[in-house]
Amino acid sequence: MQRGTFQLMKSVNKSIILNKIRLSEPISRAQIAKETSLTPPTVSSIVKELIAQGIVRESTLGSSSGGRRPTMLHIHKNGFYVIGVDAGPERVECILTDLMGTIYERAASKLDTPITNDQFLAVLIATIKRVFQAQDKIIGIGIAMHGVVDVDTGTSLVAPILNLKNIPIKSVIEEEFNITVKVENDARAFALGESWFGGHEAFESMVAVNIGRGVGAGVVINGKLYHGAQGIAGEFGHMTIDINGDICECGNQGCLQTFVSGAAIAKRAGKQFSADLTAKEVYESALNGNQAYADLLVETGKMIGIGLANLIHLFNPSKIVLGGGVMKSERFIMPALLETVKQKVLTNKAKETVVTVTRLGEDATILGAVALLLIEIFDPPIQID
């Protein structure tokens, strides 16, 4: 059990200061003290340590209105690096970033099926190697893996499209690079990326929903991922919304996914218009003025809205961020979606829930992978109410 110790007290203050610098750099010691209500000597002494550790650095002097000019502090850009990996079903992408999430290197590899566990891991290692520079300054590798992931062991339990099972990602990569490795499901990494780099500081709780091949969600409460008891919190795609609906790949009936995933859109287009199109083609046709396809996307927006209303009634997050391939049809989907949410949600207060589309684009997930390690550095060991 975690007790009240001096170390606890200190690490709490350390996180407060570090996060203040991260979110408000450049900032002076005096201003940190003012804004956190820590005393100046406490700030000075902790900042001294952070500088010695190489996480923080001093830069220029700020301006003064009569008095000594403040020394501005920053996160040390070249102090430490993190590697982020987005391992999708078709390609593996790697980036090298600093502690602020600035990207310095990028590499990607295609995955060809059929593939074995070892081949997959070999591609992963090779791609990471291409961005693995300044080794001694890299503090870890964060991996966003599609499919079902066991976070504790860092194992990919099921990788559906690659048709792989039980890939011991964490242990193999840790062995290879001799460095900390964190593995997380890609939908949750997306949520974490949005929460850290999407510019949503003020939101205490956020749900990020990825609608693409499948539909997944990640729940972030106070900057941290919420996993639930068995690590399946946020299985948004398999929420039943139509007890008489079609059979889903999971075996249940009327899952949200059977209405709104990319495959579902394509299937419905096929059914209604006997056309053999992908979701992308449906969107493009709609863009080109095909009203029937546009209507189909609007209908999809309504269904997503129903799902989100359920989400709001259960989780009641302050913000919901949407991403994934399907959301590229934003212009057709969003108006209907927002209206449905507003109409379905019970209280006026809850109607205020902010629902937006990601502005981080493709990088939200891989930056979330990076954030898996940033949490270790920036997050306090405790949650203060």
Place this chain on the structure above:
Amino acid sequence: MQRGTFQLMKSVNKSIILNKIRLSEPISRAQIAKETSLTPPTVSSIVKELIAQGIVRESTLGSSSGGRRPTMLHIHKNGFYVIGVDAGPERVECILTDLMGTIYERAASKLDTPITNDQFLAVLIATIKRVFQAQDKIIGIGIAMHGVVDVDTGTSLVAPILNLKNIPIKSVIEEEFNITVKVENDARAFALGESWFGGHEAFESMVAVNIGRGVGAGVVINGKLYHGAQGIAGEFGHMTIDINGDICECGNQGCLQTFVSGAAIAKRAGKQFSADLTAKEVYESALNGNQAYADLLVETGKMIGIGLANLIHLFNPSKIVLGGGVMKSERFIMPALLETVKQKVLTNKAKETVVTVTRLGEDATILGAVALLLIEIFDPPIQID
């Protein structure tokens, strides 16, 4: 912002010790030290304070196996009292308990409709007065109010069956008794009561679902209620599970409530068998061997199961506790419910989610009202990961 201070450090340890005593009394100082990994002097000095405050007391000496006999510690039963109130749509019930939730006094009043805000408050005050003994030792009044409650202001925004709005419960009762008053929605109080007094210590997250007139749920994470951003987290009854379903009283279509509430059961009985029965009568007929009614209840169990599967996929709590009038038909409902959950939930791990019916009976909600104040005393100011 809450900093790392000496007070924080101390209050963390104080909570740890207090909760250890509460959950394991009688217990010695030495054993507390062992089990919490706090050092003996720390335990002694904090226990000394707790005794001086009158929250803890020493009792007999324990047994020894060669060595000084330990002095056993308890929560001081006659040290402090709490008043709990369950304000339902038909009656107001009050209890006087000690810090362990032991009930010493009880009083109840019937509510007649039509009723005004002032009349309602007058009944509330009169009933509380009947249990308001040993005034100087009462630390507060916790009120579980049906309907929509604004927790921050302690106002009942909507009390549906009484047909009242904006009742300023907290301010009026605080003024009358000059004591701390906490107001919470009754479904959430039920959840809190279960979590504190239902014998579920080991569960980090719990959802308690009340199925009666309406369907509500309370979410408890680490012993605390989760409210969400606008305080509507757990509006389980208005989760859409059938996009083509009947219109609910909330205006939406196919809410879970339209399938499983007491009223819904009665309505379906009426529709299928053109009988004018209450849900209770349906249950009694089923008990007397009416197979059609038994089937109707089994069907209800299945629908609840579908709702719970959705709940598990989003919140993934370690435990779900069911209560409320409808759950009195447990013997018909539960087997189908459990099977449906097991069948619908995706991963094997999550199938392990424990689903049970409350064993606290009628008192879960009112004890939850009591727990609203116990939290103030027992809960740590921080959440340790």
Place this chain on the structure above:
DNA sequence: ATAGTAAATTAATTTAATTAAGAAAAGAAG
């Protein structure tokens, strides 16, 4: 130049935990 002001550091103090040592109380062994 000099006064005034703000930033940062240094020194002294305080809080509260930890470590080490000791006192109290019991059973066990001779």
Place this chain on the structure above:
DNA sequence: CTTCTTTTCTTAATTAAATTAATTTACTAT
């Protein structure tokens, strides 16, 4: 019955780290 061991609990000394107060540094403004 005395002595030893064990366990519980307290007391005293030490330590970590925050706070308070004082001081130094480095400006701006008159």
